[in-house]
Amino acid sequence: MLEVEALHCGYGALRAVQDLSLRVEAGRITALLGPNGAGKSSTVMAIAGHVALSAGDVRLDGESIAAASPVERTRRGIGLVPEGRRVFSDLSVAENLLVGGYVHGRDAARARESRVLALFPRLAERYRQRAGTLSGGEQQMLAIGRALMADPKVLLIDELSLGLMPAIVDQCFAAVLDLVREGVAVLLVEQNTQRALEHADSVVVLVSGHTVYRASGEESRRDTGLVDSYLGLREAG
Amino acid sequence: MFHLELLVVGLIWGAMYAMMALGLTLVYGLLRILHVAHAGVFALGAYAGVLTANATGSLWLAVPAAIGVAAAVGPLIYRFIYAPMLSRPPYVALIASIGLFIAMEDGFRLLFGPYGLPFDYNPWFVTTYSLGGISLNVVQIAMAVSTLVLAGAFGVFIAATRVGVAWRATVSDPQMAQSFGIDPVRVRYLNFAIGSAMAGAAGLLVGLLNNLVEPGMGAVVSYKGLAIIVLGGLGNVPGAVVASLILGVVESFGTVYLAAVLDRDAIAFAVLIAVLLIRPRGLFAPAR
Numbered sequence: 001m002l003e004v005e006a007l008h009c010g011y012g013a014l015r016a017v018q019d020l021s022l023r024v025e026a027g028r029i030t031a032l033l034g035p036n037g038a039g040k041s042s043t044v045m046a047i048a049g050h051v052a053l054s055a056g057d058v059r060l061d062g063e064s065i066a067a068a069s070p071v072e073r074t075r076r077g078i079g080l081v082p083e084g085r086r087v088f089s090d091l092s093v094a095e096n097l098l099v100g101g102y103v104h105g106r107d108a109a110r111a112r113e114s115r116v117l118a119l120f121p122r123l124a125e126r127y128r129q130r131a132g133t134l135s136g137g138e139q140q141m142l143a144i145g146r147a148l149m150a151d152p153k154v155l156l157i158d159e160l161s162l163g164l165m166p167a168i169v170d171q172c173f174a175a176v177l178d179l180v181r182e183g184v185a186v187l188l189v190e191q192n193t194q195r196a197l198e199h200a201d202s203v204v205v206l207v208s209g210h211t212v213y214r215a216s217g218e219e220s221r222r223d224t225g226l227v228d229s230y231l232g233l234r235e236a237g
Numbered sequence: 238m239f240h241l242e243l244l245v246v247g248l249i250w251g252a253m254y255a256m257m258a259l260g261l262t263l264v265y266g267l268l269r270i271l272h273v274a275h276a277g278v279f280a281l282g283a284y285a286g287v288l289t290a291n292a293t294g295s296l297w298l299a300v301p302a303a304i305g306v307a308a309a310v311g312p313l314i315y316r317f318i319y320a321p322m323l324s325r326p327p328y329v330a331l332i333a334s335i336g337l338f339i340a341m342e343d344g345f346r347l348l349f350g351p352y353g354l355p356f357d358y359n360p361w362f363v364t365t366y367s368l369g370g371i372s373l374n375v376v377q378i379a380m381a382v383s384t385l386v387l388a389g390a391f392g393v394f395i396a397a398t399r400v401g402v403a404w405r406a407t408v409s410d411p412q413m414a415q416s417f418g419i420d421p422v423r424v425r426y427l428n429f430a431i432g433s434a435m436a437g438a439a440g441l442l443v444g445l446l447n448n449l450v451e452p453g454m455g456a457v458v459s460y461k462g463l464a465i466i467v468l469g470g471l472g473n474v475p476g477a478v479v480a481s482l483i484l485g486v487v488e489s490f491g492t493v494y495l496a497a498v499l500d501r502d503a504i505a506f507a508v509l510i511a512v513l514l515i516r517p518r519g520l521f522a523p524a525r
Contacts, residue, residue, distance in 0.1 A: 049416070050412060071416060071418045073416075074417060080416060086410050088405070088406045088413070088414070089409055090408070090409045091402065091405055095402045098402055099402060099414065099417050099419065102403065102417050102419060106399075150417065
C-alpha cells in the first residue's frame, strides 16, 4: 500500500535519513524503531509531505506522491498523528474533528465522526471541551481521531505511547489494532519498543539515519539480540 | 451622574480602540508581526470616508467607502510587504511596517495637505441625543453600536462557522491546519481584510468625531493599539477588547483626575507599565 523507496531527507546540509526503504501493507503494522534522533520523525514528516525529500520516492498504491502537497496526501489517504500530538489546543474536541474532516466536506465528516466517537468514547464525553485542557491520553485519542476524520488508508503514528499511563497506552493500542483489523495500514514509530514489537508485522530499525535492521515481526520477536544491539539505549538510560 | 457620563464616554472611546486593536491582535496572533501600518489603514479609511462624503454630500456613502478601501488595502499590505518577509526574523517585518506607516502619513500630507480635511457637512457630529441624562452625539452612538455589531459578528463568525474554526486552527498550528486542507494564505488574506475593515470604520468614526481627518491621526492610535494588545495578552482577541475598554475608561477618568500630572495620551503607557510590573505577560496572558 505505502512504499518508501531509497528515501533521503533532512533539513539543509544535515541529512537526517539516508537510503531508507520500507513498506506498509493494508491491515498490517510496520514498526519504525530506533534511538532518539535516529530520523524516525523526519521519515514520518517526509511521508506526510512536511519535509522535502532530497532523493527517493514515496508511493501510495503504486503511484508516486513525492511531489504532492501535504493536503493532497491527506486527500489521497495519508493520515498523520504527529510527534507531540499537536492537537489544536484552542479548539474544542468537536472542532478538532471538524478540521480533521475538512478535505471531505460536511456530510462525509458527520458519518466519520460517529465512527471516531465510537472508537474513542472518551472523546464523546469531552466533546465540547477545549483540546488544550485534555489529558495526554485524551489528546492522543484526539490526534488519532482527527487523522481518522480524513479517512486514511495509511496511518502514520509518531509515538503512540510516549508520556502516557500504561492503562491509556493499552486503550490506544487496542484502538489502533481495531483500525488495522478494518484494513488500515499503520506505520508506527515508537520508543516503547516492547509494545511495538508485540504487534508489528514488520520491523525497521534506524540508527543515525541509517537502516541497521529489517525483519518480519515474527523474526524480530524471536531475535533476542535485537533490543540489546540497537534499542537498548532507552532501557539503559 | 458625572461619573456615569465619564464611564459611558470612556466605554465608547474604548470601543473605538477595540475596533482598531482587533486587527492588530489578529495579525499578531497569526503571523507574530507587530502591524504598525495598521494605523495607516485607520487613517486611510478616514480619508476615503471624508473624500467620499465631501464629493457626494452623503455621510452614508462614506461608510462603505472607508470600510471598502481599508479592507482592500489591508490584504495588499500583506501581499506586498509582509508575505515576502515571512521567512525573515519578525523585526524585519516590523521595520518595514513602521516604514510603510511613515510613508502613508507623508503620502496623506502630500496629497491632501498638512492641516487635514474637515467634513463639509457632518450632521452626525451636531445631532445629539440625551440617553438617561447623558448627552451623546450620533457619532458616539455609532461608535458604540458599530463596535457591538462588528465585534459581535466577528465573534459569531470565529466561534461558530466552518471558516472561523479553520482560522483558529491555523492560528493554533499552521502546519497541521494546512495538512488537513486549510489554506493558510487564504486565512491570512481574510485576516487582513477583516481587521483592516474594522480599522477603516474606526478611522472614519474618529474623523467624524473630531470633524477633521488629518495625516497624523493614526500615530497616537498606533502606539495605543500596541499598548492595548500587550495589555490584552499578545494575540488574545477577547483580551484586546477588554483592555481597550479598560483603557478608554481609565483615560476618560484620567483626563479629569490626572490632568494635572499626566497627559491623556500618556495614560496608556502609565497603565501599560503598571500592569507589566505586576503581570509581565499582560492582563490576559494567552493560554499555555
